[in-house]
Amino acid sequence: MVLPKRVVAGLAATIAxxxxxxxxxxDIVVGFATAQxxxxxxxxxxxxxxAIMEMEMINAAGGIDGRKFRWFIADTKSDRVQGAKAxxxxxxxxxxxxxxxxxxxxxxxxxxxxxxxxKISFFVCAEDAKAGIQGVGPYSFTASIAAPVQGATMAEWxxxxxxxxxxxxxxxxxxxxxxxxxxxxxxxxPKFGGTISGRDTFRNDDASIAAxxxxxxxxxxxxxxxxxxxxxxxxxxxxxxIRAAGIDVPIVNGMAMDGTxxxxxxxxxxxxxxxxxxxxYGNDPDxxxxxxxxxxxxxxxxxxxxxxxxxxxxxxxxxxxxxxxAGSTDVAKVVAELEKLHDFPTRFGPRTFTSxxxxxxxxxxxIIGFTAGKPNPVEYWKISEPVPMDVLFRR
Amino acid sequence: MMPxxxxxxxxxxxxxxxxxLTALGIGLLxxxxxxxxxxxxxxxxVGAYALIVPSAxxxxxxxxxxxxxxxxxxxxxxxxxxxxILSELMVFRPLRGTTPATLMIxxxxxxxxxxxxxxxxxxxxxxxxxxxxxxxxxVNLLGLRVQKLQLxxxxxxxxxxxxxxxxxxxxxxxxxxxxxxxxxQMARMLxxxxxxxxxxxxxxxxxxxxTASLLYTAQxxxxxxxxxVPLMMFAFISTVxxxxxxxxxxxxxxxxxxxxxxxxxxxxxxxxxxxxxAFVFVLVIAILLWRPYGILEAHSSRERV
Numbered sequence: 001m002v003l004p005k006r007v008v009a010g011l012a013a014t015i016a017x018x019x020x021x022x023x024x025x026x027d028i029v030v031g032f033a034t035a036q037x038x039x040x041x042x043x044x045x046x047x048x049x050x051a052i053m054e055m056e057m058i059n060a061a062g063g064i065d066g067r068k069f070r071w072f073i074a075d076t077k078s079d080r081v082q083g084a085k086a087x088x089x090x091x092x093x094x095x096x097x098x099x100x101x102x103x104x105x106x107x108x109x110x111x112x113x114x115x116x117x118x119k120i121s122f123f124v125c126a127e128d129a130k131a132g133i134q135g136v137g138p139y140s141f142t143a144s145i146a147a148p149v150q151g152a153t154m155a156e157w158x159x160x161x162x163x164x165x166x167x168x169x170x171x172x173x174x175x176x177x178x179x180x181x182x183x184x185x186x187x188x189x190p191k192f193g194g195t196i197s198g199r200d201t202f203r204n205d206d207a208s209i210a211a212x213x214x215x216x217x218x219x220x221x222x223x224x225x226x227x228x229x230x231x232x233x234x235x236x237x238x239x240x241x242i243r244a245a246g247i248d249v250p251i252v253n254g255m256a257m258d259g260t261x262x263x264x265x266x267x268x269x270x271x272x273x274x275x276x277x278x279x280x281y282g283n284d285p286d287x288x289x290x291x292x293x294x295x296x297x298x299x300x301x302x303x304x305x306x307x308x309x310x311x312x313x314x315x316x317x318x319x320x321x322x323x324x325x326a327g328s329t330d331v332a333k334v335v336a337e338l339e340k341l342h343d344f345p346t347r348f349g350p351r352t353f354t355s356x357x358x359x360x361x362x363x364x365x366x367i368i369g370f371t372a373g374k375p376n377p378v379e380y381w382k383i384s385e386p387v388p389m390d391v392l393f394r395r
Numbered sequence: 396m397m398p399x400x401x402x403x404x405x406x407x408x409x410x411x412x413x414x415x416l417t418a419l420g421i422g423l424l425x426x427x428x429x430x431x432x433x434x435x436x437x438x439x440x441v442g443a444y445a446l447i448v449p450s451a452x453x454x455x456x457x458x459x460x461x462x463x464x465x466x467x468x469x470x471x472x473x474x475x476x477x478x479x480i481l482s483e484l485m486v487f488r489p490l491r492g493t494t495p496a497t498l499m500i501x502x503x504x505x506x507x508x509x510x511x512x513x514x515x516x517x518x519x520x521x522x523x524x525x526x527x528x529x530x531x532x533x534v535n536l537l538g539l540r541v542q543k544l545q546l547x548x549x550x551x552x553x554x555x556x557x558x559x560x561x562x563x564x565x566x567x568x569x570x571x572x573x574x575x576x577x578x579x580q581m582a583r584m585l586x587x588x589x590x591x592x593x594x595x596x597x598x599x600x601x602x603x604x605x606t607a608s609l610l611y612t613a614q615x616x617x618x619x620x621x622x623x624v625p626l627m628m629f630a631f632i633s634t635v636x637x638x639x640x641x642x643x644x645x646x647x648x649x650x651x652x653x654x655x656x657x658x659x660x661x662x663x664x665x666x667x668x669x670x671x672x673a674f675v676f677v678l679v680i681a682i683l684l685w686r687p688y689g690i691l692e693a694h695s696s697r698e699r700v
């Protein structure tokens with residue numbers, strides 16, 4: 001088959017652009033099997049950009065033992081079948097590390113391709129405990145924290161710090177992430193002396209949650225706190241409807257509702273709290289986080305849309321440390337070193353991996369509270385004991 | 396107990412109104428074109444997105460939505476009607492004369508294209524829009540706390556249903572629409588202009604979609620490129636339950652489906668509530684087994700011998 005000249009020239013240009021320069025045998029090659037278009041694109045983009053910033057910084061400092069990071073992108077087009085192909089393409093192009101989409105369901109096909117090709121993969125920010133050994137395989141990791149830890153963090157903080165003992169659980173049962181956040185809350189809230197006096201469910205795409213609000217309003221004793229387990233757009237709509245019904249009870253949610261891109265939906269949003277890995281609002285108590293946020297905004301001419309950008313940086317930090325300790329990019333050696341990371345201090349909090357678990361079962365979160373629509377860091381909170389495996393996997 | 400029950404009645408009425416507005420738009424077009432327009436939900440999304448400045452940035456900036464409400468109504472309606480007429484010219488008219496199945500596939504394709512155009516222009520991240528926040532406040536009605544928006548939704552539906560009935564019964568276009576709905580071929584033979592009638596039906600269905608999108612956006616405060624799809628699905632089921640081809644049936648079906656949904660949400664146990672939709676559809680099947688042509692059967696739904 002003879003390819004037209006224009007096609008050959010185009011292909012050559014695409015490959016050159018994707019690599020962003022010549023690849024040397026000494027380079028550490030990172031393949032991003034992430035979405036560059038479609039539904040997942042905005043969610044993968046932030047973490048990917050943060051990862052690139054960290055690689056640029058390491059390269060500027062001389063690389064890891066003189067070896068520099070090089071990266072290329074294989075577009076999943078937000079499609080799971082295409083995701084498996086992108087993962088395979090990344091492995092075939094010699095990636096030492098394959099970075100896959102944020103969401104577990106969308107990133108898993110590429111991670112499985114990488115696992116089958118004997119490559120290490122990191123989800124940009126998956127929070128399902130299956131994102132690792134149990135779901136993909138021993139070479140798979142995620143840079144984020146398991147979703148039940150978020151629910152457990154909010155439960156323990158609500159009771160111990162705020163004294164909110166009467167809880168109400170409102171679960172959006174559309175996604176496994178939501179169920180996992182609520183599972184963490186269900187585990188921790190009674191454990192620390194709270195009572196869940198009522199619960200209800202809705203769907204993210206429900207046109208109205210008026211019936212759920214009527215049930216909540218008719219509770220014999222109004223709850224001290226509502227654990228809402230949801231994400232946008234349904235989450236924003238639910239909070240707007242709850243507040244419009246005159247219910248001003250504090251609402252806590254998982255990290256998925258971080259960001260101000262949705263808060264215009266709720267006039268003067270107040271008494272709303274989320275756990276985050278760092279504040280994207282430039283007001284973090286840790287200056288290193290604010291410094292990153294500022295650099296991100298300058299580098300990409302756009303502020304980080306949510307704190308899901310941070311795990312992108314964390315994954316490169318963890319991989320770079322393990323590769324440095326291993327003195328090579330040999331898969332078995334790097335995995336062994338990753339599994340030895342114990343409370344490794346990343347820019348966005350300590351991280352631990354073990355030979356049983358490649359996701360965080362406990363982590364320091366920063367609680368962000370919204371008052372009159374403005375997000376402010378409240379305090380750091382770390383759960384007093386890790387979330388057990390049966391809760392992580394909702395067995 | 397009694398106020399709680401009344402509150403649920405209001406919940407069902409307002410949800411039913413939203414479904415009814417959507418179902419009327421679907422029913423109107425089905426009457427004339429004999430096609431379920433699966434892109435109707437996307438017309439609703441187009442109306443909502445018309446409120447903001449086209450951009451893929453995470454933060455939405457109000458554009459039409461920031462204008463005084465009569466202008467918001469007018470411009471949103473114009474945007475949706477324009478898309479509806481374009482759909483007629485580019486999809487439905489070229490497919491005229493083909494089988495209903497082809498038309499339906501055409502409407503699916505149109506839905507897919509509109510969704511992906513929204514995705515391309517605005518990105519997939521949901522956009523927040525604080526439309527008419529004053530409508531989200533509450534009033535005390537017979538001891539019940541009712542959101543103004545719920546009253547506005549019920550009121551707008553009643554008004555539009557009334558206006559539509561008047562239009563269909565008293566105007567020349569209305570008579571032509573009804574004639575076309577009754578027997579399209581015969582109406583054409585008697586000199587009714589097909590293109591005008593169909594474009595008119597699409598424009599009217601666009602107007603209904605625009606109203607639904609404004610009320611829905613005022614309620615949810617957030618836009619997403621597939622926001623109209625669930626409304627479309629429940630409205631479609633409503634038109635089938637009410638009687639395909641019968642406009643009053645579409646409205647009745649919408650209130651029946653909404654009532655079933657609210658009653659199940661209020662009465663199912665904790666463990667069963669996540670499966671609410673399954674129970675809704677079981678009841679829908681039961682209704683269709685009882686009345687296969689819907690609660691209010693359309694004159695034209697059975698073949699004449």
